[in-house]
Amino acid sequence: MGIASKAAKAAAYLFLITGAALMIIPLLWMLLTSFKTVAESTSMNPFVFFPSVWRVDNYTRVLNQNHFSAYYVNTFLMMFFRILCSLLFSAMAAYAFARLQFPGRNFLFGIVLFQMMVPTQIFIIPQYLMVDALGMRNSIFALVFPGFVSAFGTFLLRQFFLGLPRELEEASKLDGCNIGQTFLLVMLPLTRSGLVALGIFTALFAYKDMMWPLIINTSAQSATLASALAKIQSAISVNYPELMAASVLAFWPMLLVYIVFQKQFVEGIASSGGKL
Amino acid sequence: MAGYKRIRVPRNTWNMWLWGWFLVAPTMLGLLILNIIPIFQTLYLSLFKSGAFGRGNQYVGIGNYERLIADAQVWHAVANTLLYTVLVVPLSVALAMIIAVLLNGKVKGTSIFRTIYFIPMIAAPAAVTMVWRWLYNPQFGLINYVLTQLGLDPVRWTTDPQVGLISISLIGIWSIFGYNMVLLLASLQEIPRDFYEASDIDGASKMQQFFIVTVPLVTPTLFFVFVTTIIQSMQVFDVIYMMIDVTNPAYERTVSLVYLFYNNSFRYMDKGYGSAIVVLLLVLIMIITYFQLKAEKKWVNYM
Structure with a gap:
């Protein structure tokens, strides 16, 4: 050398x-x-x-003056239900878009692509008015609401289904599986890495989202970690040691999850890339 | 069996159609209620001057758009948003590319570096901005301390109108480039080794190799990274919201379109004007996306 x-x-x-x-x-x-x-x-x-x-x-001071246990629970439940819904519904739709022929397929998939190109803020006021009309502000339902379905997840998982060999479906058809069984028992388990990637994306997005919880859950008990930090900052604007303690309290759970699952995090995200 | 013949579609095909519709139904219904109808509602709302929570709406036609065109603050926000995008996108992608190439070479500890560079991506922007606000603090911040130790003048990072947007862009770059790097590194690792060996035999220098072998092969990922980073940057909000309040002297030079949308819709409770602002953002993003898709054909190589 x-x-x-x-x-x-x-x-x-x-x-x-x-x-x-x-x-x-x-x-x-x-x-x-x-x-x-x-x-x-x-x-x-x-x-x-x-x-x-x-x-x-x-x-101690930050914990006494705020409701961190509520923030942890709210953030966790928001992430949990968003992951559950987006994995389930996106996998179903993604399989149909990748493998089944049915009238309206291209038009409906066009809507999925269109949703991904539109800035999310354009949905926020109507979504706010809907949740408000249902009388559901300041609830877990309100936090989950914009994430019940995921166009991005549908798109991402479709790419994973497209990468699987067709022979598998033919074999399971010969074994007497109907389309639902083929999807659930044969194809879905094979997209595990896609599901992990989508789960991580959904979790990170929910954890980092600040505007929606700030708008929809205004009561002190119903905030998430991100929206609570915004409120804490305006309450104790210049006491930086306390502000940093609040940041650490909001940061450590995700850091812990990341350290434990770093391989899944990085590889899940790497496997999603460049598929546009 | 007589009835069977009247069905023009074979049973198997029907069966597949029904499964197809059934499987996409939840997602499509959700997208309809949560996204498609709201787009039209936002367009409709932008024709009204609205009171608190949508009550007492007053039809103003294109009044909000006339107000928007005459509103200097809106044009400041457009300029700030575009400037932020121009600062963050090229720098974060270039930095991501350099680091990805270095990590793809024969260095030790690739996975440790990858893990560290990715950390900002998992931190909530609210927490990240608090930390940076503290680092940027003009009197007691770590950055100005280091600057004065080096004999330089301290900078008013968060209140100087000339500097505010740069400070925000630095946070943006710090937060995003690890994500871009992970995507690019994955794409680099897929390039077969023989491609490099072949160009070694041809006597290509490292520099030539980079531009002739590496870059063309990662253009699809590079394109993906550009598109997603641009769309994200155009929607910048959290960092500015946490760092610059409306009384900050740097507000006019840092406020983004989404921040202005938030302030009008949920602080001043004029959802009609807020809707008009977000429609402007939609139009801007559509224009940029159109040009990106046109450019894609020029420089992206799909194998």
Whole structure:
């Protein structure tokens, strides 16, 4: 190996490590600040990197003044029901679009594609008025509402069904399976990686969505983690140690899930790419 | 059997049609109620001046659109949204591509780097923005501390109208590029090794290899990444909402179309005007998508 290629390699590592540090530092700073006192966090001379004592006061105060257990439950249920509905309904529709011939198929699939191209904000006011008319604001139903079905999920899973060999269906037909049984027992299990990818996308989207919960669930008890953070920020605008504690409280569950399932996360998302 | 003959469609075909309709029914019904009807409702609402929660609507025809065209703030928002997109999309895609190429080479720890770069993607924008607001803090923020240590002037990251949108774009790039990188890396890993070996034998330099072998083969993924990043950037809201409130001196130079839509619809309770703003966003995205699909034929290589 020549000196030039060694230098190139060193430069590559330097670049990658610098980049990784820039990804991590903001999150590390969040964690460090959350254990500091206000005085420590605003001391510039000397600049304080580590808290003198690792106190949890900020966490206790944030937890006492808010309803974090409700936020966790609301966020979890919103994610759970959205994943359940979008996996079930999208898989059904995706299979039909990928493999069955029926009148109206192309027109209906056109609607699916069209929905994906339209900015979601155009649906929000009517969706708000619908939930309001049903008297269902400030509920789990309201949080799940825009996610009962998923055009994106239908599109994504259709790609996975299209990739499966046709012989499987012919074989199961010979074994006496009807179309429903073929779908449920033969084809669906084979799209596992697609279902995992869609589940992850749905979970992340629900967890990160701020505008819908902010609009529809305005009562303190019915907020999600994302919308609660927005309210907490306007309530304690400049006490950064407390704000960082709130951020950590909102961030850790997803980070934990990510660390445990990182392979599924990254590969699920990688497997969905470029399929447009 | 006499009745059977009158059915022109064979039983098997009927059976398939019924299954097809049955399987797509929940999704299509949901899309109809949640998305298709709302599009028309939004268009309809944009012709009204609305009071609180849609009560006391007053028909104004194209009045909201006339107001929109004359409203300087709307055009600021259009410019801010486009500028944000122009800052975030090329930089985040280029950075994602560079890192993906480096990780696809013979480096150790590819999966660790991949895991780290992806972390911002799993954080809620609300939490991310709080952290960055703290890093950007003019007096006590880490970034200005580092700048002053290096002998540079501190920057008013979140309140200087000249800087606000750049600060927001940095958060946007930081948040999105790991996702783009994962997609591009997956696509790079699918390129067969012999392609590179063949071009090695032909005496191509690394640089030539990158532009002749690598880039053309990842253009479908690159196109996907461009389209999704552009659409997302055009809808930027959370970060600006969390960082810039309406009294911030940088508000005019940072407010996005979706933020303006939110403020008009749910803060000032004028859902008619809010609807007109979101229709403008729809038109902009349609125009951009049209040009992207035209450009796709020019530079995307499907094998």
